[in-house]
Amino acid sequence: MASNAREQIALALVTLVVYKKLNLHENSLFKVAGLSVLTHFILSNQAVKKFLRLFSLKFAEGPLDRAASLLLKAPPVVKEYQKEVNQVLQDTRKSTAENWKEFGELIKVMPEDGCTFSSLTSLVDRMAAVTEKHVGHQYYSGSIYSYSYMKDKYGNKKHFDKLESEKLFLENAEDYSKLAISLGELYTYSFQRSYLWNSLHEAEFGIGYWLNYQVIRMVGELYGGEADKTMGLVTSGGTESLMTAIRLYREWGMINRNHDIGQGVIIAAESVHAAVDKGCTAYDLNLVKLPVDATGRMDIKTLKAAVKRAGTDLVAIIGSTPSYTIGVVDPIEEMSEIAYKAGVGMHVDSCLGGFIINFLDHINTDFLKLRGVTSISCDTHKNGWAPKGSSILLTSSIRDTLHAPEVNLMFYSAYAIPEWDGGVYGTPSNPGSQHVAHVLHAYLAMLRVGKSGYRKIANNIYRVVQHCTKVIKDEPRVELIGDSEANLFSFQINGQHTGWDKGAIYALAHEMAKRDIVVSACSGGRLHYCVTGRSSADQDFADRFEGVLKESLDAVAECAKDVAAGKCQFPGDAGLYGTMEAAMQPSAENTKSTAEYYSNLLLGKRVARDCVKSHFYGLLDPFRTDGL
Numbered sequence: 001m002a003s004n005a006r007e008q009i010a011l012a013l014v015t016l017v018v019y020k021k022l023n024l025h026e027n028s029l030f031k032v033a034g035l036s037v038l039t040h041f042i043l044s045n046q047a048v049k050k051f052l053r054l055f056s057l058k059f060a061e062g063p064l065d066r067a068a069s070l071l072l073k074a075p076p077v078v079k080e081y082q083k084e085v086n087q088v089l090q091d092t093r094k095s096t097a098e099n100w101k102e103f104g105e106l107i108k109v110m111p112e113d114g115c116t117f118s119s120l121t122s123l124v125d126r127m128a129a130v131t132e133k134h135v136g137h138q139y140y141s142g143s144i145y146s147y148s149y150m151k152d153k154y155g156n157k158k159h160f161d162k163l164e165s166e167k168l169f170l171e172n173a174e175d176y177s178k179l180a181i182s183l184g185e186l187y188t189y190s191f192q193r194s195y196l197w198n199s200l201h202e203a204e205f206g207i208g209y210w211l212n213y214q215v216i217r218m219v220g221e222l223y224g225g226e227a228d229k230t231m232g233l234v235t236s237g238g239t240e241s242l243m244t245a246i247r248l249y250r251e252w253g254m255i256n257r258n259h260d261i262g263q264g265v266i267i268a269a270e271s272v273h274a275a276v277d278k279g280c281t282a283y284d285l286n287l288v289k290l291p292v293d294a295t296g297r298m299d300i301k302t303l304k305a306a307v308k309r310a311g312t313d314l315v316a317i318i319g320s321t322p323s324y325t326i327g328v329v330d331p332i333e334e335m336s337e338i339a340y341k342a343g344v345g346m347h348v349d350s351c352l353g354g355f356i357i358n359f360l361d362h363i364n365t366d367f368l369k370l371r372g373v374t375s376i377s378c379d380t381h382k383n384g385w386a387p388k389g390s391s392i393l394l395t396s397s398i399r400d401t402l403h404a405p406e407v408n409l410m411f412y413s414a415y416a417i418p419e420w421d422g423g424v425y426g427t428p429s430n431p432g433s434q435h436v437a438h439v440l441h442a443y444l445a446m447l448r449v450g451k452s453g454y455r456k457i458a459n460n461i462y463r464v465v466q467h468c469t470k471v472i473k474d475e476p477r478v479e480l481i482g483d484s485e486a487n488l489f490s491f492q493i494n495g496q497h498t499g500w501d502k503g504a505i506y507a508l509a510h511e512m513a514k515r516d517i518v519v520s521a522c523s524g525g526r527l528h529y530c531v532t533g534r535s536s537a538d539q540d541f542a543d544r545f546e547g548v549l550k551e552s553l554d555a556v557a558e559c560a561k562d563v564a565a566g567k568c569q570f571p572g573d574a575g576l577y578g579t580m581e582a583a584m585q586p587s588a589e590n591t592k593s594t595a596e597y598y599s600n601l602l603l604g605k606r607v608a609r610d611c612v613k614s615h616f617y618g619l620l621d622p623f624r625t626d627g628l
Contacts, residue, residue, distance in 0.1 A: 068605070068606045069258075069606075072402065072606070078402070084611065085610045085614050085628060086627040088614045089614040089617060089627065090627075092614065092617075092618030092619060092622070093618040093623070093624065096209070096618060097622040097623060099206050100622065102130050103206075103210050104123075104127075107214050107218065107447070108218065108221070110218045110221070110446050110447070110450060111447065111451065113168075113450045113451075113452050114448050114452070114453050115447045115448060117182055117185070117186060120444055120447055121186070121189055121190075123447075124189065124190045124194070124440075124444075127207055128193040130207070131197065131204075131205065131207050134204060168449070168450070168453045170456040172539065173537045173538055175537075176533055179448075179453070180385075183385060186448060187441050190440055190441065190444060194435070194437055194440050197435060197436035197437070197440075198433050198434070198435065198436070199434055199439075200427065200431075200432055200434065202619060205436065208436040211234075211436060211439045211440055212233065212234055212620065214443060215234055215392065215439060215442050215446070216231065216233070216234070216620075217230065218443075219232075219354075219380070219392045219394065219446075220232065220368065222354075222355075222365065222378075223348075223365055223366065223367050223368045223376055223394065224365070224366025224367060225368035225396065228621075228623065230395070230396060231394075231395050231408045231617075231621055232392060232394040232395050232410065232620075233393050233410075233413065233428065233429055234390055234392060235391045235392070235393055235429075236389045236391070237379065237389035237391045238275060238349075238351030238352075238382075238391045239278065240391065240430070241378075241391040241392065241393040243278060243279035243283070244393055244413065244429055245316075245347050245377060245393055245395075246266065246279030246280060246282075246283055247279070247283045247430075248409050248410075248413055249266065249285075249316040249344075249409075250264050250283045250315065251412040252345065252400075252409065252412050253315040255400075255401070255412075256399075256400060256401045256402070257312050257313075257315070259313070262284045262285075263313055264285045264313060264314075264315040265285065265287075265288055265310045265314045266280055266287050266315060266316050266317070267287075267288045267290065267303065267316075267317045268288075268289055268317070268318040269291075269319070269320070269323070269330065270291055271292055271296060271323035271325055271326060272289065272318055272320055273324050273351070276349070285315070286313070288306055288310065290302050290303060295328060295483065296323065296328045296481065297328050297329070297331055298319060298330045298331060298335060300331060300334050300335070300338070303335065303338060304338060307338060307342050314342060315344055316339070316344055316345035316346065317335055317338065317342075317344065317345070317346050318346075318347045319331075319332050319346070319347070319348055319349065320349045320352075321349065321353050321365070321486075322352060322486045322487075322488065324528075325528060326481055326482040326490045327482055327484050327485065327489055327528065328482040328483055328484075328485055329485050329486065332346075332348055332367055332373070333370055335372075336370040337370075337372055339374075340372030341372075343399055345398050346372045346373045346374055346375075347374070347375045347376070348375070349376075349377050350377060350378045351379040351382070352382065352530070353486045354379055354380075354383060354392075355380075355454050355457075355458065356383050356458045356461060356462070356486050357458075357486050357487075359451070359454050359459065360459065360486065363485065368394070368396055373396065374395065374397070374409050375394060375395045376392075378392045379392070380392055380445060381442075383454075383532070383533075384442065384445055384446065385449055386442040386444075386445040387438070387441050390438040390441060390442045392442070395408055395409040395410040395413075396408060396409065397409070403627075403628040410620060411614075413429050413616075414428050414612065414615075414616040414617065415427050415429075415430075416609035416610070416612030417612075418605070418608035418611075418612055419608075424612065425612075426612035426613070426615065426616060457536070458487075460536040460537075461487050461531045461533070461536045463536070464536045464541060464542050465484055465486070465487060465489055465531050466484075468531070469489050471542070471545060471546045471549060472549075476494060476497050477493065477494055477498050477553050478494055478549070478553070479491060479493075481526060487530060487531050487532075488528055488530040488531065489531075491526070491527055492505055492526050492527070493525065498560070499560075500556070500560050500563075502525040504560065505527060506521055508527065508552055509521045511551075511553075511555045512549065514552075515548040517545060517548045614628065
């Protein structure tokens with residue numbers, strides 16, 4: 001039930017009680033009105049609201065669940081609860097760390113120089129051999145549906161030839177082409193060996209969590225993260241990374257701020273990616289978008305005011321590095337400090353700039369060293385050169401009332417459904433069955449390219465960005481928007497100089513596309529171009545861009561004459577863009593005492609759910625020694 005509706009019902013009930021107690025009659029309307037105002041004033045008081053909220057039921061929550069939540073505010077109960085949950089966590093960590101030993105040495109930091117093709121195919125062979133050893137002799141109920149991995153006369157496999165590629169230089173288009181071909185062969189080969197690996201079945205395919213652990217550490221290190229503090233998931237793309245982060249903040253708010261569904265608030269600049277809107281819509285949060293400052297970045301003064309207005313409904317602030325439309329980096333350090341002081345999360349969306357901004361000297365990307373940053377999204381399938389779709393969601397510690405003083409945000413990712421009649425069910429995030437290939441490919445891409453390769457790619461891209469922005473600055477008919485700090489730039493028609501209306505910018509986009517440079521048409525009369533390795537590998541691209549821009553502007557100028565004469569209009573299309581059983585269902589037969597019965601009745605489901613979550617929490621990082 002919405003909070004406003006609860007307040008109205010409470011107001012009506014209190015007024016009715018007072019009316020009856022004071023024996024007020026129909027001619028006492030003035031008194032009734034006065035009492036109504038007084039009651040409304042009392043119920044609108046924040047302290048009273050907070051007290052009443054303790055006893056209100058959340059979405060899909062029953063009276064026993066609410067009683068359990070209230071009990072968990074008592075220190076002795078919390079202590080026993082944490083003991084149960086942490087025991088599951090430590091058991092999972094111990095067994096996982098032992099099981100991982102046979103997979104080989106862990107890689108927590110990306111190598112400076114890329115690995116050879118043959119060394120990586122050998123690595124894939126070793127991983128496949130270990131995995132197939134465990135699944136080659138049994139018949140499973142489900143899990144593997146084809147006649148695969150069976151160790152008999154039909155189990156022989158043919159492999160692609162292992163093509164060795166020379167060391168990466170990345171000095172010209174030919175070098176970039178060799179890298180692309182090398183990665184393509186590597187992905188094809190590794191997919192053939194791994195396409196049936198299913199991370200849902202951790203006993204058979206623990207390789208998935210093993211790979212995830214390393215990918216998260218390699219990317220986390222690029223953002224200043226420490227291996228023993230950073231956690232996360234490899235997702236299907238930037239949208240899933242952002243949406244998952246938003247769901248985690250909603251769950252955190254429901255536990256830590258007693259939020260109802262639809263109550264939580266997320267604050268972001270109006271330049272934030274549309275996936276944030278999508279996440280807030282999907283998970284029923286209120287997105288507050290703030291206008292940017294003159295540079296296109298989050299306005300800190302406006303942010304502070306918005307945080308104050310949101311109060312305890314706020315769950316997170318989101319910043320971009322860089323923003324999709326303009327290409328500028330939000331003031332993450334200042335924003336994270338505001339988030340920390342407000343006691344909420346701070347997400348950094350680095351999907352578009354990841355693997356570029358990390359290797360540019362003028363941008364400090366040690367965001368995970370900031371005490372307010374609690375999550376980061378970064379796409380491996382963009383500038384990381386991994387196949388579509390793979391992205392990274394990194395998480396760090398956030399202050400927590402139940403797992404005081406803090407817990408890694410990833411704890412709130414797991415789904416736990418211990419009461420399912422098919423058995424105890426849980427997953428670390430939204431997907432159920434899913435292949436491990438996207439995790440494996442992100443892993444192989446980083447090992448193949450290496451830091452030195454990414455550094456060359458990033459600086460070459462930024463060199464092209466600087467050249468193209470200079471071209472725009474020197475052309476009076478267009479004007480640059482923002483500072484273009486990373487891998488994209490944005491521009492618009494200079495209306496004061498040309499006298500053209502807003503539709504001219506889209507005519508310009510059409511003319512440039514005719515000349516084989518396709519820019520992105522954004523709302524508000526803006527175009528942007530995101531420079532990738534495809535563009536920067538061509539040493540003549542910047543000069544090509546200059547020529548195409550001038551030719552296209554000349555064509556628009558000719559069209560403008562017809563528009564002015566009323567013969568036509570500019571186009572206006574901005575582009576689209578068992579113990580468990582006793583806990584769940586206690587009875588006289590499966591409980592030892594009356595105290596145990598009521599303990600399981602009130603706390604059983606909550607403990608069971610969080611034990612399942614702890615299991616996945618432990619799988620994602622078995623080497624941590626702290627509790628929740």
